[in-house]
Amino acid sequence: MLTYAAGLLMLTVKLALVLGVLLFVAAYLVWVERKFLARLQVRYGPNRAGIFGLLQPIADSLKMLTKEDTVPEDADRIVFLLAPAVVALTALLMFAVVPFGGTVTVWGREIPMVISDINVGLLYIFALSSLGVYGIALGGWASNSKFALLGGIRGAAQLISYELALGLSLVPVVMLAGSFSLVDIVGAQAVKGPFIYYQPLAFIIFAIAAAAESMRIPFDLPEAENELGAGFHMEYSGMRFGLFFIGEYVHVQVLGALIAVFFLGGWHGPFLPGPVWLLIKILLVSLFMIWMRGTLPRLRYDQLMAIGWKVLIPLALVNIVVTGAFVLI
């Protein structure tokens, strides 16, 4: 009973830590993005709240929390109210299987630095990533607005174009590691070296598909400010809009963590402790995604479909066959 209680306590501590770090980094990722993007466009970015505008995220969250939470007339009320939660929740839950270190020993107990190591961890991530789109599609539909509806439809269509490539690009990684568990995949890379050396093609396919999943420029079709207003979250205000925002930035972190886990060796690295290395890798991927946002124009609807179906999927399939042949030999 005592060990049970201790295990529960440890799990609670881990959950609180991970949740706190994820949300904190999400808030400051917004600041990093605004600052970096401003520099790319020869502007200053936020610089009024605190030095270097460092208090801007706090001011923003206070603003969102105190704003009125409006529901448009003729909206499907319950679906409208719940849709933002789906986006934020699925993004946060994805982190549950990402390992952020080896094991630490506290009071003679071995504690693995991962919230849950399930043997289908990779599929768990795919399941959540395909469910996150419901928040966007249903939020757009429930708003009862034409622009929001178009954004929602684009969200659903976008999922269909990139999801297969996302899944297929990781099959070679599973072949090399021999497991669906993220802990095992990181473990295999500690022995063999980061998978980016073995699978550069899979890395590129996964990075493109992951960028499409994050729904940011150049793949921000559901939002597309200059065509659709703000797309699926056009009618949202206050913290419900904030939840969409949190979902987006947590998603960026999760995708950074996934790229780190599948291709960059996870939390392994010299000198520094595991969690710090994982955070560094996440931030590097996030910075790259912000850079991409500042550089590339938005793709058109049919261009995204063409890339997904005619380029990424065939490449991923060829990659699987070639890797399979090498693994067999």
Place this chain on the structure above:
Amino acid sequence: MTVYAILFYILAGLILITTGLAITRRNMVHTVIYLVFSFFGSAMLFYLLGAPLLAALEVIIYAGAIMILFLFIIIMMREESPETRLFVPRQWLPAAAIGLLYLALGVLLILSADPTTGEPMKLAQATPAAFGEYLFNAHWLTIEIASLLLLVALIGALHLGREGKGGDARKTEETS
């Protein structure tokens, strides 16, 4: 009654309720939402029976991909809450007859089953590797037939979507 049995009955009830709600809603989008919850229930049932791989696939393929496709089409068509009755009696009666036949068969099967089926199933844990090996060793022919069926459907879709001799696909696009 073990904890697993209680969980089973809760999940079974959840699946029945959400499926029932799914087939009685007039609003098609609500139908899709309830159906997604029903698939969630099935996925959890698979997990409870010791098949995490199947549970994950159920969510990815059915709740994720296929239902998103349904939602996509339903939202595009904008056909919300049709006022008229969806099914005329001519369609409804045969459907009810077949449904009742299934119900009668199910009840007969439960009544005629031998007493050992009343015992709770032993909990097994199938790893993804073991599951895949079993599937592709014992049932490879079924899988090949199913994939052939999908290939035929794919070619059919390609044929229908292609522009015909006189540019048929484009013509319908223009007239619509």
